Amino acid sequence: MTFAARDGVQVSGVLYVPDRTPAPAVVLLPMLGRTHRDWDEAAARLINAGIAVLAVDFRRTAVADPDAADQVSNPFAPLVLDAEAARAYLAARPEVNPARIGMAGASLGANVAVLAAADDPSVRSLALLSVSLDYRGLKLEQALKRFASRPVLLVASSEDPYALRSARDAVPMGDGARELRVLAGAGHGAVMLAREPDLANALVDWFIRTLL
Numbered sequence: 001m002t003f004a005a006r007d008g009v010q011v012s013g014v015l016y017v018p019d020r021t022p023a024p025a026v027v028l029l030p031m032l033g034r035t036h037r038d039w040d041e042a043a044a045r046l047i048n049a050g051i052a053v054l055a056v057d058f059r060r061t062a063v064a065d066p067d068a069a070d071q072v073s074n075p076f077a078p079l080v081l082d083a084e085a086a087r088a089y090l091a092a093r094p095e096v097n098p099a100r101i102g103m104a105g106a107s108l109g110a111n112v113a114v115l116a117a118a119d120d121p122s123v124r125s126l127a128l129l130s131v132s133l134d135y136r137g138l139k140l141e142q143a144l145k146r147f148a149s150r151p152v153l154l155v156a157s158s159e160d161p162y163a164l165r166s167a168r169d170a171v172p173m174g175d176g177a178r179e180l181r182v183l184a185g186a187g188h189g190a191v192m193l194a195r196e197p198d199l200a201n202a203l204v205d206w207f208i209r210t211l212l
Contacts, residue, residue, distance in 0.1 A: 024100035024211040025052035027108030038190035083116035096189040107189035118143035125210035130163035149176035
């Protein structure tokens with residue numbers, strides 16, 4: 001299905017709905033240049049646990065000069081609108097309980113999730129795979145502090161030093177529960193889902209604990 005972001009851009013995604021509704025739901029946000037397919041296994045397990053899923057494909061972004069992403073006209077900033085629109089779309093679906101919505105993101109998608117959820121109290125919890133303190137201008141600290149007392153799961157792999165440092169530094173940002181999970185040899189972002197089979201189950205467990 002498609003839905004419109006606030007700037008009029010059409011965003012696409014795949015909605016998975018469990019048998020029992022209205023259900024809690026999770027928005028899944030991809031890495032740069034990747035698609036919703038990275039989340040297939042995690043989505044299937046969430047559905048089996050009774051949690052609806054909207055797996056998003058971000059709008060196309062073009063960065064000719066990586067340094068340009070640090071300027072005011074950050075080409076990644078509009079992706080936050082995509083995440084906001086996905087959350088609004090989910091909340092409007094009759095199959096979804098709008099009071100029980102979470103977000104998960106991988107790499108770029110993790111930073112986008114934090115920025116989209118920071119000032120949206122309807123997002124009750126976050127799961128962040130390989131988040132960055134600063135992903136080409138999408139900065140974590142102030143947004144995560146505004147997420148405040150709501151719970152956040154942070155996952156990084158031990159051989160991914162910037163993501164691991166970012167996750168550790170993020171633990172004291174905000175006064176809510178911050179759960180850190182460190183993997184070994186699992187890679188970066190959604191790659192961890194393929195290399196670490198138990199990670200999808202950990203995401204399911206996290207959202208059962210924070211949304212149900």
